[in-house]
Amino acid sequence: MRTRFPAPAQAFCERLGVDYPLIGGPMYPCSNPELTAAVSAAGGIGILQPISLTYVHGHDFREGIRLMQRLTDRPIGMNALIEKSSRRYHERMRTWIDIALEEGVRFFVTSLGKPDWVVERVHAVGGLVYHDVTELKWARIGLDNGVDGLICVNNRAGGHAGPKSMQELYDELRRLGAPLVCAGGIGGSGDFWQALDTGYAACQLGTRFIASHECRASDVYKQAVVDAGESDIVLSEKVTGVPVSVINTDYIRRQGTALGGFARWMLAGERRKHWMRLFYGLKSIWQLKRSSLDDSGEQDYWQAGKSVADIHDIRSCESIVQSLISREA
Numbered sequence: 516m517r518t519r520f521p522a523p524a525q526a527f528c529e530r531l532g533v534d535y536p537l538i539g540g541p542m543y544p545c546s547n548p549e550l551t552a553a554v555s556a557a558g559g560i561g562i563l564q565p566i567s568l569t570y571v572h573g574h575d576f577r578e579g580i581r582l583m584q585r586l587t588d589r590p591i592g593m594n595a596l597i598e599k600s601s602r603r604y605h606e607r608m609r610t611w612i613d614i615a616l617e618e619g620v621r622f623f624v625t626s627l628g629k630p631d632w633v634v635e636r637v638h639a640v641g642g643l644v645y646h647d648v649t650e651l652k653w654a655r656i657g658l659d660n661g662v663d664g665l666i667c668v669n670n671r672a673g674g675h676a677g678p679k680s681m682q683e684l685y686d687e688l689r690r691l692g693a694p695l696v697c698a699g700g701i702g703g704s705g706d707f708w709q710a711l712d713t714g715y716a717a718c719q720l721g722t723r724f725i726a727s728h729e730c731r732a733s734d735v736y737k738q739a740v741v742d743a744g745e746s747d748i749v750l751s752e753k754v755t756g757v758p759v760s761v762i763n764t765d766y767i768r769r770q771g772t773a774l775g776g777f778a779r780w781m782l783a784g785e786r787r788k789h790w791m792r793l794f795y796g797l798k799s800i801w802q803l804k805r806s807s808l809d810d811s812g813e814q815d816y817w818q819a820g821k822s823v824a825d826i827h828d829i830r831s832c833e834s835i836v837q838s839l840i841s842r843e844a
């Protein structure tokens with residue numbers, strides 16, 4: 516029997532052409548094309564992360580999309596981090612978006628920045644743009660710039676977590692009238708259904724899919740996700756300069772989680788902060804790539820959210836998705 520979802524979730528499935536209101540969130544460096552395609556093949560929608568696809572997993576961008584499309588004929592999406600940094604990065608992102616559109620990608624998740632130029636391109640071919648937000652002011656910017664829905668990143672999320680709980684964010688953003696996707700803290704079917712019953716149109720999961728057969732992260736990283744409890748997740752500023760959820764390993768304890776005085780001084784200055792952000796951007800891209808693939812466990816800089824509390828095994832994406840959508844699990 517086909518699973519019935521609450522009306523906002525049913526509408527989400529119809530708009531995106533998917534079976535289940537479930538997004539496999541973009542993850543730098545954990546999104547490899549096999550993982551993204553597997554979430555889509557399982558009935559949700561996997562979101563490709565372009566830097567992970569090209570720099571970490573070594574694919575040409577267009578060929579990487581074609582690989583995913585050979586693995587599944589279901590829709591896939593793309594993450595566009597559109598923060599204004601360098602002109603070169605902006606041009607590269609614009610090219611990636613154009614290639615993705617040429618290859619038939621029609622669902623985009625934008626993070627940071629003003630998404631108007633992405634919306635313009637994507638709407639021109641009938642696609643949809645959802646924007647990552649952690650609070651009302653970012654949601655307003657996204658909607659004023661034409662996005663179709665909001666990815667509501669809460670305080671239990673992996674990656675850059677927000678300050679608010681799943682319920683607080685819902686209460687704050689529901690009056691805007693846009694479809695809301697719950698991102699953060701969902702590891703099992705209890706939380707998945709709680710979010711849908713609250714009124715969210717879908718759930719975006721990251722951490723749960725790290726502990727999957729299709730994810731190419733190292734075995735020690737996957738096992739650390741399985742072994743960790745909620746209290747093992749801490750926020751570290753040391754990775755990107757802003758707080759990121761990581762597993763509190765010996766390595767993290769040795770490094771500390773707070774920025775040093777020099778980094779704080781650099782980030783406080785209007786002109787200086789640009790250079791500090793660039794430094795953190797490059798450092799974190801390199802460091803996270805190395806630690807996610809390294810099986811020695813010596814560089815254990817492992818991003819994960821509080822949903823680790825509900826993750827007890829490494830399984831296929833198909834099995835993860837089926838247990839999430841089952842109310843009984």
Ligand SMILES: Cc1cc2nc3c(=O)[nH]c(=O)nc-3n(C[C@H](O)[C@H](O)[C@H](O)COP(=O)(O)O)c2cc1C
Pocket residue numbers: 539540541542543544545564594626647668671672673674675698699700701719720721722723818819820821822
């Ligand atoms: C390892 C990791 C890397 C992530 N990288 C990105 C990213 O590159 N872009 C992005 O928009 N979100 C990123 N996220 C956030 C996820 O897409 C998703 O919103 C989040 O993981 C949901 O919380 P959960 O981990 O509790 O399921 C990342 C999350 C994790 C765990």
